Amino acid sequence: MKNQELTKIFDYIADILEIKGDNLFRIRAYRRAARNIENLGEEIEKIIKDGAVDDIPGIGEDLAEKIKEYVSTGKMWFYEKLKKSIPKLALDLMAVPGVGPKTAKILCDRLKAKSIKELEKYLSQGRLKNIPGLREKKIANILKGIKFIRKSEHKIPLGEAFRISEEIISRLKKLGEIEKITAAGSLRRMKETIRDIDILIASLKPQKVIENFTALPEIKQVASRGKTKSTVITKDDVQIDMRVVRPQSFGSALCYFTGSKNHNIRLRKMAVAKGLKMNEYGIFEIRTNKKIAGKNEESVYSALGLAYIPPEMREDKGEIELARGHNIPRLLELEDIKGDLHVHSDSSDGMLKFEDIALICREIGYEYVVITDHSKSLRIAGGLSEKELFTNIKKVRKINKKTGIRLLIGSEVDILDNGRLDYGNNVLKELDFAIAAIHSGFRESKDKLTYRFLKAIESKFVNMIAHPTGRLMGVRDAYEIDLDKILKTARDANVAVEINAFPARLDLDDNASHRAKELGVTIGISTDTHTRKNFGNMFFGVGVARRAWLEKKDVLNTLSLADFLKKIRK
Ligand SMILES: [Zn+2]
Numbered sequence: 001m002k003n004q005e006l007t008k009i010f011d012y013i014a015d016i017l018e019i020k021g022d023n024l025f026r027i028r029a030y031r032r033a034a035r036n037i038e039n040l041g042e043e044i045e046k047i048i049k050d051g052a053v054d055d056i057p058g059i060g061e062d063l064a065e066k067i068k069e070y071v072s073t074g075k076m077w078f079y080e081k082l083k084k085s086i087p088k089l090a091l092d093l094m095a096v097p098g099v100g101p102k103t104a105k106i107l108c109d110r111l112k113a114k115s116i117k118e119l120e121k122y123l124s125q126g127r128l129k130n131i132p133g134l135r136e137k138k139i140a141n142i143l144k145g146i147k148f149i150r151k152s153e154h155k156i157p158l159g160e161a162f163r164i165s166e167e168i169i170s171r172l173k174k175l176g177e178i179e180k181i182t183a184a185g186s187l188r189r190m191k192e193t194i195r196d197i198d199i200l201i202a203s204l205k206p207q208k209v210i211e212n213f214t215a216l217p218e219i220k221q222v223a224s225r226g227k228t229k230s231t232v233i234t235k236d237d238v239q240i241d242m243r244v245v246r247p248q249s250f251g252s253a254l255c256y257f258t259g260s261k262n263h264n265i266r267l268r269k270m271a272v273a274k275g276l277k278m279n280e281y282g283i284f285e286i287r288t289n290k291k292i293a294g295k296n297e298e299s300v301y302s303a304l305g306l307a308y309i310p311p312e313m314r315e316d317k318g319e320i321e322l323a324r325g326h327n328i329p330r331l332l333e334l335e336d337i338k339g340d341l342h343v344h345s346d347s348s349d350g351m352l353k354f355e356d357i358a359l360i361c362r363e364i365g366y367e368y369v370v371i372t373d374h375s376k377s378l379r380i381a382g383g384l385s386e387k388e389l390f391t392n393i394k395k396v397r398k399i400n401k402k403t404g405i406r407l408l409i410g411s412e413v414d415i416l417d418n419g420r421l422d423y424g425n426n427v428l429k430e431l432d433f434a435i436a437a438i439h440s441g442f443r444e445s446k447d448k449l450t451y452r453f454l455k456a457i458e459s460k461f462v463n464m465i466a467h468p469t470g471r472l473m474g475v476r477d478a479y480e481i482d483l484d485k486i487l488k489t490a491r492d493a494n495v496a497v498e499i500n501a502f503p504a505r506l507d508l509d510d511n512a513s514h515r516a517k518e519l520g521v522t523i524g525i526s527t528d529t530h531t532r533k534n535f536g537n538m539f540f541g542v543g544v545a546r547r548a549w550l551e552k553k554d555v556l557n558t559l560s561l562a563d564f565l566k567k568i569r570k
């Protein structure tokens with residue numbers, strides 16, 4: 001928990017220093033510190049105890065002191081002081097896409113608005129005319145950014161919600177009196193963003209469980225507290241609704257609280273048609289009021305004459321019809337994944353050495369992993385020159401012999417403005433697996449962007465298109481492309497299309513992935529790993545795949561090494 005808090009604080013400090021026009025190196029140092037703490041594999045408290053804070057990359061003596069101060073006192077004096085030196089609105093504004101520190105400062109100085117809402121009003125009233133540095137187009141962009149923020153407000157990315165819920169669940173388990181505990185709601189359905197977290201518990205001592213829950217250190221405020229349920233707000237400002245039910249009703253309650261709403265409405269209608277009544281306590285015969293199901297979810301579905309429906313499918317998009325005919329597909333499982341196809345090493349913008357990558361992936365149980373550092377044009381992310389890439393190819397071939405897992409060498413090749421790839425064929429042909437991606441020119445026309453993808457797919461050396469729509473949650477929406485055309489062309493050229501499992505990307509998303517399956521496109525699921533922790537994101541990619549009804553046969557990296565190599569050979 002402290003790791004996350006420190007990450008936020010260091011990012012805020014960098015933001016404030018930027019607004020104040022401070023020294024660029026100093027700002028960068030805080031940003032780097034934030035990233036490094038964010039990616040620590042260990043609790044900062046433990047690192048302090050071990051006296052190893054100075055060993056964290058990018059943490060010098062000064063930052064180490066600040067970290068220790070915060071962990072021991074819960075405050076960082078420097079940050080508290082700094083915060084008071086600028087209006088709060090300036091800080092809020094930095095989160096708005098299209099607003100940099102300079103603009104934030106101008107807006108605050110000129111408008112004297114106290115909140116983003118007020119600012120929005122002033123902007124739409126045209127109160128900002130004739131201010132140097134703020135042209136009409138800029139103002140329109142700011143308004144767009146504010147709307148974007150508003151849209152994503154109170155929505156937590158799946159990865160974040162999952163982390164919080166896992167933490168709460170593991171704490172509660174330790175405190176006892178719990179027979180079963182699980183997240184329900186849209187989190188259990190693996191939706192890409194979540195409004196609030198639902199936790200369901202089976203226990204015979206609800207009072208005790210509620211007592212434990214409301215006293216957890218992660219909780220900032222108890223909004224309501226009843227005999228069997230409670231709502232709280234965590235320190236990350238996330239709402240958690242928790243309910244305790246008797247074990248014999250756990251299945252029906254889980255079904256009820258998992259949703260979706262539309263799915264449950266259909267189920268209840270089916271129950272009524274059968275002379276049954278269905279609620280969170282169970283399924284009952286209306287005539288006799290006798291309970292006939294509810295202990296587990298399987299019994300609930302079976303009482304309605306349905307096969308069990310995995311939570312990720314419960315959206316009333318045809319799954320009930322499938323369940324009626326007992327035709328629910330066996331959805332992809334995390335264990336089906338045999339390798340990762342998109343991993344960055346420390347030769348571009350990742351943090352891991354080739355050997356580390358091999359070791360971690362072997363530990364996960366993979367048969368292969370592809371190293372895909374950025375290509376030369378993406379200088380900002382440490383893109384490799386041809387020479388550097390050739391050196392890496394040799395290095396990977398050498399390491400391969402001693403790691404017990406097949407390390408493959410690839411590249412995340414930029415698709416340039418004209419649709420050409422960032423390396424020539426003489427380079428690409430040496431790679432085991434090339435993925436092509438767009439990292440620039442997002443605002444081009446739909447036709448132009450589509451053309452760039454089609455051109456890249458044409459290259460006989462491209463194996464996969466990475467993060468095809470480019471959306472980055474909380475930062476930018478997907479760019480406009482003719483996705484159907486791209487998918488069909490990829491299918492015909494034996495090019496896979498990625499579900500990028502990075503929680504802010506999840507790109508393709510569930511709907512697009514489902515469309516890809518319909519069209520017969522092969523999907524690759526990969527983590528876009530930059531740090532050790534990122535490998536765990538495969539779980540979220542598989543979640544998207546399950547929401548898209550994908551099966552093992554639809555996914556490229558479920559193939560064994562031998563079959564994988566055969567499939568990608570062109
Ligand atoms: Zn990328």
Ligand SMILES: [Zn+2]
Nearest residue numbers: 342344412528
């Ligand atoms: Zn990448």
